[in-house]
Amino acid sequence: MTHTSMASDLQDIHSRFTAKDKLDGSHVLITGAGGFLGYYLVHYLVDYADRLGLRSVIAVDPAAANDTHWLAALARESESLTVVAASVNDLDLGSVVPDGEPLFIVHAASIASPTFYRQFPIETIDANIWGLRRMLDASREMNLKGFLFFSSSEIYGDPVPEAIPTNEEYLGNVSCTGPRACYDESKRFGETIAWVYAQQFGMPITIARPFNNYGPGMSPADKRLPADLASRVLAGDDIEIFSSGAPTRTFCYVSDAVVGYLQCLTYGKYDYFNIGNDTPELSVLEFAEIFRSAAADVLGYTGAVVMASNDDPEYLTHNPQRRCPDLTKAKSLLGYTTTVDVESGVRRYLEYLKETAVFA
Numbered sequence: 001m002t003h004t005s006m007a008s009d010l011q012d013i014h015s016r017f018t019a020k021d022k023l024d025g026s027h028v029l030i031t032g033a034g035g036f037l038g039y040y041l042v043h044y045l046v047d048y049a050d051r052l053g054l055r056s057v058i059a060v061d062p063a064a065a066n067d068t069h070w071l072a073a074l075a076r077e078s079e080s081l082t083v084v085a086a087s088v089n090d091l092d093l094g095s096v097v098p099d100g101e102p103l104f105i106v107h108a109a110s111i112a113s114p115t116f117y118r119q120f121p122i123e124t125i126d127a128n129i130w131g132l133r134r135m136l137d138a139s140r141e142m143n144l145k146g147f148l149f150f151s152s153s154e155i156y157g158d159p160v161p162e163a164i165p166t167n168e169e170y171l172g173n174v175s176c177t178g179p180r181a182c183y184d185e186s187k188r189f190g191e192t193i194a195w196v197y198a199q200q201f202g203m204p205i206t207i208a209r210p211f212n213n214y215g216p217g218m219s220p221a222d223k224r225l226p227a228d229l230a231s232r233v234l235a236g237d238d239i240e241i242f243s244s245g246a247p248t249r250t251f252c253y254v255s256d257a258v259v260g261y262l263q264c265l266t267y268g269k270y271d272y273f274n275i276g277n278d279t280p281e282l283s284v285l286e287f288a289e290i291f292r293s294a295a296a297d298v299l300g301y302t303g304a305v306v307m308a309s310n311d312d313p314e315y316l317t318h319n320p321q322r323r324c325p326d327l328t329k330a331k332s333l334l335g336y337t338t339t340v341d342v343e344s345g346v347r348r349y350l351e352y353l354k355e356t357a358v359f360a
Contacts, residue, residue: 211276
């Protein structure tokens, strides 16, 4: 079921997705479909399947083996959705995609939260490298119309000041060792694999580099900053800041991001794009204050933003001080724009969490 607070977002995605005719008559397969970004991608494609002319939406995620998972529940309501409860490393692509029919693939399988990829570094590497190669090998001889690899803005590491805003040609300031390296470097190597397959086999691979997306579909247990803030206000606890509050980010609401990802998916050739917002660049403390204010209105929240210490000695190791994309390329080649300001996006996220009570 599409929740009320999501319906207008999905309608907005459909109105701004300019290449939707390219999906007509095709199947769309999404790995890691049960994750944050998969949530809106799957709901949009399923809800608008008839208008898009899709033959099917195929969602791959091991978590869907639980019949209470939202993917399993959605599949019971929609004839257009097929759910495959499998890891990307175990998926037999040929068994779930009809031979010779047009196919788009979104490879979103990855652990993306620093808290969790530090706990599961090998699994993170497996999804971004071996899972990606498995999907590329399996689809190489298929009627592949587009392949979207979710990379990350983390491939840039901690950019030097003159590289902010950061364009796609910045080569990065990244450590190949340390607590974040399993994610940062596997995304970088994943991009290399994508480039090699595009060059060697002419595959229509497009890479998206997300910049701090947030919104419905992000579980409060996710541990990334927006989720952490949501978790605190839902519990009625003070919002704790574990850094100086000075590091800055730009934040992009999920519906704006998904429009960009769909434009990437249907681009039909090799390239790589920053997807996010280029303004405003907010400090962690400023973003937390926006959450506090919105939560007071939406949830009756009465807590405060407080500074705190973290017991994890590596919590801030290699944490970028600034993150802000140059979107010139995406705007020029994809026609990419964003429309949801941060205050409105945070309010929508909290209204969704209030409506659903608990994200499952």
